């Protein structure tokens with residue numbers, strides 16, 4: 097009977113904390129602050145987290161996979177009144193490129209990616225011609241769609 101009670105308590109605990117604010121192997125972060133210039137190196141530090149996950153570090157801007165599987169990863173950028181490039185990086189290699197023009201244009205890439213535990217993804221400014229990203233129109237997200 098005691099064991100049953102204990103199990104039940106554990107189960108409740110898992111239920112309660114499983115439904116907390118934490119996202120499940122998924123995150124979304126944006127970049128408030130108007131024209132961002134100082135938080136783009138060595139990679140973009142999307143510092144306003146809308147959907148938190150242990151794998152995403154908002155200080156570094158790097159997401160580290162904690163679960164093996166296939167993820168959807170999305171990057172949206174806006175540079176404002178200058179043109180600009182960003183790259184979505186996976187473990188030091190470029191995965192996809194983004195570009196926007198100089199009329200408050202926006203660009204988005206949505207990709208599928210296989211990640212294993214410890215794989216890292218982040219976004220860099222790819223061309224020093226313009227070194228700014230404008231406000232919360234810049235969004236970085238990833239979500240696990242199927243685990244291995």
Ligand SMILES: *[C@@H]1O[C@H](CO)[C@@H](O)[C@H](O)[C@H]1NC(C)=O
Pocket residue numbers: 153154155156
């Ligand atoms: C995020 O990265 C910074 C810099 O490497 C580190 O000091 C900090 O502990 C990390 N935060 C978490 C929650 O891991």
Ligand SMILES: *[C@@H]1O[C@H](CO)[C@@H](O)[C@H](O)[C@H]1NC(C)=O
Pocket residue numbers: 164212213244
């Ligand atoms: C994740 O993938 C790596 C590399 O293939 C493997 O070594 C590891 O055992 C896997 N982890 C799990 C929990 O399946």
